[in-house]
Amino acid sequence: MSARDASYTPWAWTRSLFGDGNILRLLIACVVIFVVMSILRPDVFPTPENFLSMGSQFPEIGILALAIMITMLTGGIDLSVVSVANMSGVLAAFVIRALIPADAEAGQVALGLAAAVVVAFLTGALAGFVNGLLVAYVNLTPILATLGTMTLYTGLTVAMTRGNAVFAENRLVFIGNTNVLGFIPIPLIIFAGVVAVFALILNRTAFGVKVYMIGSNVNAARFSGINVRRVLLMTYILSGLLAAVVAIIFLGRNNSAKWDFAPSYVLQAIVVAVLAGVNPSGGSGRVTGIVLAILALQFVSTGMNMLLFTISGGQFFKEFAWGALLLTIMVANHLSEQRRLRITRRSKPET
Amino acid sequence: MSDVFLSLTHISKSYAGVQALDDVSLVVKPAEIHCLVGENGSGKSTLIKIIAGVVTPDQGEIVINGKPFRRLTPMDAIREGIQVIYQDFSLFPNLTVAENIALNYELSRNARIVRWGQVRQLAEAALGKIGVRLPLDAEVESISVADKQLVAICRALVQNARLIIMDEATTALTEKEIRALFKVIHNVQQEGVAVLFVSHKLDEVLEIADKAMIIRNGKVVVDVDAANLDRNKLVYYMTGRRIEEADYDYTPQQKRPLLEVIHLSSRGNFQDVSFSLWPGEIVGVTGLLGSGRTELALSLFGVLPVDRGEIRIDGKPVHINSIQSAIEHGIGYVPEDRLTEGLFLDQSINRNIVIRTIDGLTGRGGLLSITRLKERARQWIRDLSIKTSDPELPVKSLSGGNQQRVVLAKWLASKPRILILNGPTVGVDVGSKSELHDIIKNLAREGIGILVISDDIPELLHVCNRILLMRRGRLAGMFDRRELDENKLTSLLTESTPAAPAASTTQSLSPQIG
Amino acid sequence: MLKKLFSRQETLVGVTLIVLCLVIGAINPVFWTPGNWFDLARSATVTGIFAIGVLIVLVSGGIDVSFTAIAVFSMYTTTVIMNQIGFEGGMPAFFAMSGAIGIVLGLINAFFIARFRLPTLIVTLGTQSLFRGFLLFVIGSKIIRDLPPGMAQYSGAFLFTVTDARGITVGLHSAVLFLVAVAIVAQLLLRYTMLGRSIYALGGSREAAERAGFNIVQTQVFIYAFVGLLAGIAGMIYGGLNRQANSQDIVGQELDVIAATVLGGASIAGGRGSVIGTLLGVMLVTVMSNSLILVGIPSIWQRVVIGAIIIIGTAVPAIRSLRAARRANVDIEPLPAE
Incomplete structure (x- = not known):
């Protein structure tokens, strides 16, 4: 049977939906984990309360993973996302403290919060701009450039705050504890919005296609007249903006910002992106993958917490499970790729 | 010792029912230069892999040095003195010349400790054998392609090679370097x-x-003394048909040159180059590697900086300092290395074709229109007869010739007025080559001005109506196609004294207009 | 030749380090006191050993972010086991056990990397979570301050002590010998053994290394086991010097160590890097972060300065190579005299 015949099956339509097998495997993983957890803890896992709590937890890392994704698509990476989020958060908190007095009326509060959000976004964009300059114009390896700026931004945040937490005077906590229509956490809505915009940017704009092309072959992109530097600069700015979104959610959940908040999120976001099937050397990866990957990881973490809450240190099992899941999916991808190669090789002679 | 080093008899190999090699026999004697000729896909690579022990044949016998091998392993092959120099040389760019030459030998004799004195001695001796000098401590990354080739040969010699297999050894070399290589091969x-x-x-x-x-389609067509061959016979044997190419006959169309290059210089790249390109012309730019021909093309395309001189398009001076500005002025560039500079191998054929013009493919709300994108790509797939079952497949699924058409389509989609083709048919088999030449000629007939950068002499003569010769960064001559034949162009290309000065007068900046 | 020497990252970092020392010493003479240098040596020891491990991985074309997890895992587990069996002996047994655990964890990395050919960054990200999660969940998440006697005494194991002008006794800690030994072993390994050269070969071109017949699986197994061993030892030193075993410590420093190594000239793309450069990179970062206070810069600026060093230190060679690429090397013929 030739390779062409092999692809002509009743299941051919799934290719357009799932791309490679990775998305399908992720979907299966999500469902399996969900079902298993629901069977193991039917009293607490498949409950509205739990969905609410999960829905307010994963958006942060989910959005950071999108930031990692867009830079990874170009063959780069942005290790500075969390430091940018913390810096933006601290500055936004400063703005809130400065502009909104304790007895402020509604209008003043709204104005102050708007200013805080604008400052957070400007900070994110500026930090991303610096990253982009270093990567696109100075030609630094992205790992190194963003490693350097990560230290730099963290350092600036330390210097601005003398290492202390900055409180946001309860002005943003509504983000963390309001549920729209009583059952949709605001962070989840933000996440959905970001995902939608992101999917549109990547799949339905010239910019998005260029991002993939640059990741696929930067030289060819340059010779095709793509303004590689500008596109790279834009991706790092986008990444910085996403970090600023996360900064606002951080403030909403914690009511404060601090330089050393959530450093482990960088690696966790990379785990999500890789699990989602984003190729670390660039050129491929889908937003759907990110959504499924973050859901799978959230189900695992929550489920594990429920199973192990009686054991001391049970909260750390999550870390173990994430690592195990990442390695398992990578090995599974590798094995299926091997099998696919063997099939094509058999059906097509090498010359 | 027997007078046969290697003999393969009745070798067959099939992959899932497709016959890659069918009853192939080959005898190689010591000190013999045996050429293996075939189009891409003819089974050459499979044969090399069998000799190197990488692939085991389904049938047939391998005898090396009188010893029969049932299952030849790569280590067996190396031990018997068979060395393969792959197209990419398989060198270590981060190590020195000396270490590259000696390392594999040290490895094969199971050394645990590196003695640097010995490494240098080995390297020196090997270089001496082939009569060349190279800086032993230079990193291989920093030396030229031709020198890398020599390092690879030395490495093979150090390992007591009795048979060196050279896979497409000359692809990246200039005429002059090929000459030098041939001398080394004779040594x-x-x-x-x-x-x-x-x-x-x-x-x-x-x-x-x-x-x-x-060989053709896995079968031996003929195995003869080279003395009994000529060019036409070779082409006939390779392709199974005779290819007669007509030269390009240029008819002047307009009264104004499209592109004028006036005293153009780029420090460290080329100096004082002047010429013009008329609509419908195909002008060849040739010269050895390092003559500045590629650099000139890159400067016209805004990749390399221009220090002095002027570029005019339609008589108006233009400033080209980036690829974007070159494109704005209607210049397209098809790079020399299709795989690293021309194609996005993992991306779809569709995307590869439309990427140049993607900014214009927007539909409602400024978003990309997938329908228009596919329509645009389909049109080029048809026009350039790109053979594919599904344009959503990655472009790496195509053959070399079809890949090159995708690169062309990418550029034609943006309707360039000036097209620079750098090595348009490098690594394309004979059949596809003449088809690509036809495409190029047709484009010129539509009024595009084309610059062909090449050192493939028959190609230059078949395709161009005028040929510029570059030498050591300067324009050394300018010739009408009709003044040249293969011998004359070959000798012009390889001689080191300046060409006929008559060619560089101002008048010959333009083609003769009837 | 001289030009080549000056274009090397090692030279750049070395000169910067010397200038920095002179400037700091001129501002505050305390910099040149033995006490300060003993402190610097002590701070550089653990980072230095980690960095040598990172160097070897980088040269081979990989990247490892799990070594900190291996270090804390080995150290904490060793402490727990030794407490459990009531071991009364000296430090060598601790190093042996911690190193052995490190090797085992390193072999797990090697298994995924060599057997499945997965990208090293991804594998070590995964194993970092795996090791740390296992450590905190299964072995323990509490800080152990009640150390076995051998380990408890280790922080006082000075090579020698001097009493300075103010009557304060300061000592050079013996742990620095580990760094010296590791550096020498790594230098000999990388420069004079076929194994070492095969690491460079692998980082230079994996395909060429395969074709030449290098046993890549064996090389990778060695690399990650060796890095595991170094991490185990460094983790033990860390625990001993701090007189506590904290299972939530160390992880988080990996990016800083990688930065120092790269600053010393090791290439993220593989195939390049030297022991001397790595040591210089580590020293530069250590001197910088330990001496800010000496020159009157508040310590809150420490990270800003380090971030700036990393950016500038890597940007200079990047800009240089960018410039060079704009000029090809055509040997332009001079105009014939008219």
Whole structure:
């Protein structure tokens, strides 16, 4: 049977939906984990309360993973996302403290919060701009450039705050504890919005296609007249903006910002992106993958917490499970790729 | 010792029912230069892999040095003195010349400790054998392609090679370097080493071979003394048909040159180059590697900086300092290395074709229109007859010739007025080559001005109506196609004294207009 | 030749380090006191050993972010086991056990990397979570301050002590010998053994290394086991010097160590890097972060300065190579005299 015949099956339509097998495997993983957890803890896992709590937890890392994704698509990476989020958060908190007095009326509060959000976004964009300059114009390896700026931004945040937490005077906590229509956490809505915009940017704009092309072959992109530097600069700015979104959610959940908040999120976001099937050397990866990957990881973490809450240190099992899941999916991808190669090789002679 | 080093008899190999090699027999004698000729896909690579022990044949016998091998392993092959120099040389760019030459030998004798004095001695001795000098402590990354080739040959010699297999050894070399390589091959031959020279460049084969074996579709077409071959016979054997190419006959269309290059210089790249390009012209730019021909093309395309001089398009001076500005002025550039500079191998054929013009493919709300994108790509797939079952497949699923058409389509989609083609048919087999030449000629007939950067002499003569010769960063001559034949162009290309000065007068900046 | 020497990252970092020392010393003479240098040596020891491990991985074309997890895992587990069996002996047994655990964890990395050919960054990200999660969940998440006697005494194991002008006794800690030994072993390994050269070969071109017949699986197994061993030892030193075993410590420093190594000239793309450069990179970062206070810069600026060093230190060679690429090397013929 030739390779062409092999692809002509009743299941051919799934290719357009799932791309490679990775998305399908992720979907299966999500469902399996969900079902298993629901069977193991039917009293607490498949409950509205739990969905609410999960829905307010994963958006942060989910959005950071999108930031990692867009830079990874170009063959780069942005290790500075969390430091940018913390810096933006601290500055936004400063703005809130400065502009909104304790007895402020509604209008003043709204104005102050708007200013805080604008400052957070400007900070994110500026930090991303610096990253982009270093990567696109100075030609630094992205790992190194963003490693350097990560230290730099963290350092600036330390210097601005003398290492202390900055409180946001309860002005943003509504983000963390309001549920729209009583059952949709605001962070989840933000996440959905970001995902939608992101999917549109990547799949339905010239910019998005260029991002993939640059990741696929930067030289060819340059010779095709793509303004590689500008596109790279834009991706790092986008990444910085996403970090600023996360900064606002951080403030909403914690009511404060601090330089050393959530450093482990960088690696966790990379785990999500890789699990989602984003190729670390660039050129491929889908937003759907990110959504499924973050859901799978959230189900695992929550489920594990429920199973192990009686054991001391049970909260750390999550870390173990994430690592195990990442390695398992990578090995599974590798094995299926091997099998696919063997099939094509058999059906097509090498010359 | 027997007078046969290697003999393969009745070798067959199939992959899932497809016959890659069918009853192939080959005899290589010591100190013999045996050429293996065939189009891409003819089974050359499979044969090399079988000799190197990488692939086991389904049937047939392998005898090396009188010893029969049932299952030849790569280590067996190396131990018997078979060395393969792959197209990419398989060198270590981060290590020195000396270490590259000696490392594999040290490895094969199971050394645990590196003695640097010995490494240098080995390298020096090997370089001496082939009569060349190279800086032993230079990193291989920093030396030229031709020198890398020599390092690879030395490495093979150090390992006591009795047979060196060279896979498409000359692809990246200039005429002059090929000459030097041939001399080295003859030196190697003097050492009693046989060479299996794999190529699809016919002229080389005719020049260097003692014997030539031509294979097509996995079968041996002929295996004869090279003395009994000529060019036409070779083409016939390779493709199974005779290819007659008509020269391009240029008819002037307009009264104004499209592109004028006036005293253009780029420090460290080329100096004081002047010429013009008229609509409908195909002008060849040739010269050895390092003559500045590629650099000139890159400057016109805004990749390399211009320091002095002027570029005019339609008589108006233009400033080209980036690829974007070149494109704005209607210049397209098809790079030399299709794989690293031309294509996005993992991306779809559709995306590869439309990427140049993607900014214009927007639909409602400024978003990309997928329908228009596919429509645009379909049109080019049809026009350039790109053979594919599904344009959503990655472009790496295509053959070399079809890949090159995708690169062309990418540029044609943006309707360039000036098209620079750098090595348009490098690594394309003979059949596809003449088809690509036809496409190029048709484009010129539509009024595009085309610059063809190449050192493939028959190609230049078939395709161009005018040929510029570059030498050491300067324009050394400018010739009408009708003044030249293969011999004359070859000698012009390889001689080191300046060409006829008459050619560089101001008048000959323009083509003769009737 | 001289030009080549000056274009090397090692030279750049070395000169910067010397200038920095002179400047700091001129501002505050305390910099040149033995006490300060003993402190610097002590701070550089653990980072230095980690960095040598990172160097070897980088040269081979990989990247490892799990070594900190291996270090804390080995150290904490060793402490727990030794407490459990009531071991009364000296430090060598601790190093042996911690190193052995490190090797085992390194072999797990090697298994995924060599057997499945997965990208090293991804594998070590995964194993970092795996090791740390396992450590905190299964072995323990509490800080152990009640150390076995051998380990408890280790922080006082000075090579020698001097009493300075103010009557304060300061000592050079013996742990620095580990760094010296590791550096020498790594230098000999990388420069004079076929194994070492095969690491460079692998980082230079994996395909060429395969074709030449290098046993890549064996090389990778060695690399990650060796890095595991170094991490185990460094983790033990860390625990001993701090007189506590904290299972939530160390992880988080990996990016800083990688930065120092790269600053010393090791290439993220593989195939390049030297022991001397790595040591210089580590020293530069250590001197910088330990001496800010000496020159009157508040310590809150420490990270800003380090971030700036990393950016500038890597940007200079990047800009240089960018410039060079704009000029090809055509040997332009001079105009014939008219």
